Amino acid sequence: MGFSPVSLGVRFLLELSALAAFGYWGFKTAPGGMRVLALIALPIITAVLWTVFATPGDPSRNGGTVIATPGPLRFVLELVILFGAAWALYNAGAKTPAMVLLVVLVIYHLTALDRVFWLFRH
Incomplete structure (x- = not known):
């Protein structure tokens, strides 16, 4: 199920949500003059890490x-x-969205166990 188009679509939305979450967190927690920089830099750093470090042959990428x-x-x-x-x-005070994201992440990972097992074999 982890390689199905629906699962991959959900994962893509989770990835976008993560970028937005880190930007939001940076904006809400950084000191005044650094807020805009954190809003922009944290999602970029996260996206670079996500893109650069990958397992060769991953069929979900x-x-x-x-x-x-x-x-x-x-x-x-x-x-x-x-x-x-x-x-x-x-941490940024968005407790309800955080809990919703947490539940969706757990459900996603439970339904994508074939992808998790694939990663552990490679």
Whole structure:
């Protein structure tokens, strides 16, 4: 199920949500003059990490990568970014959206276990 178009679409929305969450967190928690910089920089840094470190041949991506990353390490990166986004929302005071994101993340990962197992085999 983790490689189905619906699952990939949900994952893409989760990725976008993570970028927005980190930007929101940066804006809400950074000191005054740094708010706009954090709003822009944190999503860019997150997107770069997400894009650069990938497992070669991952069928849920284009298969290419800049830095070949073992599947288990990639899985940890995904967990840190996606669940970190829920934490960022919670920490920024958006508790209800954080809890909704957390529930969706857990459901997504439970339904995408085939992808998780694929990552651990590569």
